[in-house]
Amino acid sequence: MPEVYNPQLGRKQSYPYEHRQEERDWHWGMVINTNRCINCNTCSFACKSTWTSGKGEEYMWWMNVETEPYGGYPMGWDMRLLDDLGPEETIFEAAEQGEKVKGYVAQKEEWEYPALGDDSVHGEYPEDEVVESDPEKGKYHDIWQFYLPRLCNHCKNPACLAACPRKAIYKRSEDGIVLLDQERCRGYRKCVKACPYHKPMYNPETGVSEKPVGCFPRIEEGNVPRCVSSCIGKTRLHGNINRGPNSGHPNGKKSAAKGRSPVNYLAQSDEKVALPLYPQFGTRPQVFYMPPYHVPPEFLTQMFTPNTDQKRNDWPGSTYEESVKIIQKRVRNPSHHLLGVLQLFGATTRLIETYTVKENKVKGWDRKGNKVVDMPIEEDLEVREGEKWTNQ
Numbered sequence: 567m568p569e570v571y572n573p574q575l576g577r578k579q580s581y582p583y584e585h586r587q588e589e590r591d592w593h594w595g596m597v598i599n600t601n602r603c604i605n606c607n608t609c610s611f612a613c614k615s616t617w618t619s620g621k622g623e624e625y626m627w628w629m630n631v632e633t634e635p636y637g638g639y640p641m642g643w644d645m646r647l648l649d650d651l652g653p654e655e656t657i658f659e660a661a662e663q664g665e666k667v668k669g670y671v672a673q674k675e676e677w678e679y680p681a682l683g684d685d686s687v688h689g690e691y692p693e694d695e696v697v698e699s700d701p702e703k704g705k706y707h708d709i710w711q712f713y714l715p716r717l718c719n720h721c722k723n724p725a726c727l728a729a730c731p732r733k734a735i736y737k738r739s740e741d742g743i744v745l746l747d748q749e750r751c752r753g754y755r756k757c758v759k760a761c762p763y764h765k766p767m768y769n770p771e772t773g774v775s776e777k778p779v780g781c782f783p784r785i786e787e788g789n790v791p792r793c794v795s796s797c798i799g800k801t802r803l804h805g806n807i808n809r810g811p812n813s814g815h816p817n818g819k820k821s822a823a824k825g826r827s828p829v830n831y832l833a834q835s836d837e838k839v840a841l842p843l844y845p846q847f848g849t850r851p852q853v854f855y856m857p858p859y860h861v862p863p864e865f866l867t868q869m870f871t872p873n874t875d876q877k878r879n880d881w882p883g884s885t886y887e888e889s890v891k892i893i894q895k896r897v898r899n900p901s902h903h904l905l906g907v908l909q910l911f912g913a914t915t916r917l918i919e920t921y922t923v924k925e926n927k928v929k930g931w932d933r934k935g936n937k938v939v940d941m942p943i944e945e946d947l948e949v950r951e952g953e954k955w956t957n958q
């Protein structure tokens with residue numbers, strides 16, 4: 567089986583699709599700040615009403631929000647597979663004889679409750695006190711939960727693509743979006759079994775499968791996906807994950823900023839505040855999560871890091887759990903630069919290609935080099951004179 571380097575794991579791994587395309591200049595990527603998500607599911611309904619409101623699509627939630635640790639759509643989608651993987655084994659390396667990917671087919675009843683476990687908390691309510699979460703002091707809530715928005719990751723090693731014997735799934739060269747050609751599909755459902763995130767879904771009415779499309783018509787016009795533009799909590803930022811610090815001006819316009827995209831900064835700069843979901847699957851997912859800072863780091867370590875004993879030097883701290891603690895602190899007490907980038911979340915429906923943070927200003931430019939954001943990082947605070955508000 568061919569080998570490819572996986573920077574999320576820091577090692578080579580096998581990946582069975584020989585026509586895999588190398589890194590592109592432009593690649594679809596998203597960052598979600600879990601600390602801002604309130605589980606309103608505006609994203610889920612925006613996605614559903616746009617893409618999956620037809621016959622046979624009743625259970626297709628390409629975008630859904632789960633309460634961790636007990637939610638899951640389909641039920642237990644992550645643990646069922648993780649329990650079957652050996653240490654340091656990706657789903658490609660764990661594949662059985664005759665298969666390309668280690669997968670799991672969720673049964674009908676596991677798809678029936680998209681909101682299962684909603685708002686259920688982990689832990690016992692303390693009798694005498696509520697612990698104030700403060701990762702600086704190593705204090706976390708005794709009872710906790712958080713919301714995890716889930717969508718197709720438009721992976722760089724897509725399992726769905728590798729598994730399809732019809733080669734009906736492909737990765738677009740212009741933006742890395744993974745699409746399913748329904749004309750070629752014969753309903754073999756190998757993709758449904760292979761995707762560890764369970765986002766390709768079979769339509770019994772049409773006899774072929776469907777998968778999320780990354781809102782490609784909006785991306786082509788320089789707009790962010792519907793789940794991003796509709797998010798009332800401003801939890802998301804979308805853009806070119808491959809645009810690194812040495813990139814030139816967008817569209818050659820000197821008036822626009824050179825350099826990296828804000829999503830690249832969040833996921834791949836030294837701050838590394840946005841992490842992939844279960845990188846140990848080996849698919850190189852391109853949705854990155856800023857972890858919740860009130861949740862015990864051991865839970866987040868198994869969910870958002872390679873979670874091995876082999877610690878890497880491009881991560882902070884001496885263990886992955888230590889890294890998570892440091893990242894939680896960075897998210898809770900953002901640097902001035904990070905604070906500026908956080909202001910870009912939900913600031914415009916245009917896709918922000920580059921940005922600058924200078925003094926108290928953050929600015930963003932689109933792919934054509936047009937300025938689309940120009941705002942203060944911290945607003946002036948005005949203290950009103952006169953009578954004080956009291957509880958009396």
Ligand code: F3S
Binds near residue numbers: 751755758775
């Ligand atoms: Fe291939 Fe999935 Fe269709 S495996 S044939 S795209 S159902």
